[in-house]
Amino acid sequence: MPNLLSSTSQGLPSQVMLEKYCQVILTSNLWKEPGLTNGAKGIVKFIVFEGNAKPKALPSLVIVQFPDYIGPSFLNDLEKCGPIVPLRLSWLMGKKLCWRIMLPLKPAYATSIHSCQGTSMDRVIINIGKREFSTGLTYTAIS
Structure with a gap:
């Protein structure tokens, strides 16, 4: 194999x-x-x-x-x-x-927005850049 x-x-x-x-x-x-x-x-x-x-x-x-x-x-x-x-x-x-x-x-x-979706974190730093490359990423990151 x-x-x-x-x-x-x-x-x-x-x-x-x-x-x-x-x-x-x-x-x-x-x-x-x-x-x-x-x-x-x-x-x-x-x-x-x-x-x-x-x-x-x-x-x-x-x-x-x-x-x-x-x-x-x-x-x-x-x-x-x-x-x-x-x-x-x-x-x-x-x-x-x-x-x-x-x-x-x-x-x-560090982790991606999608990898940490659904988890709870005490503190985060989110770098979303100048604009989203996919609609809804900012909302997903902060929710």
């Missing part, structure tokens, strides 16, 4: 740049009941590599602290932490089966 580097693949990005203490958003529903759902925001606490793997390689797991997570903590000394492991997701592109392995995380310092 080919590993296509298309920009869209079941919500998994083709690459993700993370560092300790960066803010992230979960891009998949991993465990709905305790709150590990698509759109959950958290802070990276640890990035774990296996064996001789080093940064630029895909981490084995990322431990993220999610403020709204109500499940058991992965770490005894830090509450609300959950392990995020790479997912392998597949999809059909025409008749071709494609797949990608990646962490279901994306940086959360």
Whole structure:
């Protein structure tokens, strides 16, 4: 099966740049009941590599602290932490089966108007430019 580097693949990005203490958003529903759902925001606490793997390689797991997570903590000394492991997701592109392995995380310092639609945020900065490129974006951003 080919590993296509298309920009869209079941919500998994083709690459993700993370560092300790960066803010992230979960891009998949991993465990709905305790709150590990698509759109959950958290802070990276640890990035774990296996064996001789080093940064630029895909981490084995990322431990993220999610403020709204109500499940058991992965770490005894830090509450609300959950392990995020790479997912392998597949999809059909025409008749071709494609797949990608990646962490279901994306940086959360900035987001698009459509990506954050329906979420509640404490503070936002909205840059809509000199004019809307699509009718209704300003309303969507402020509502």
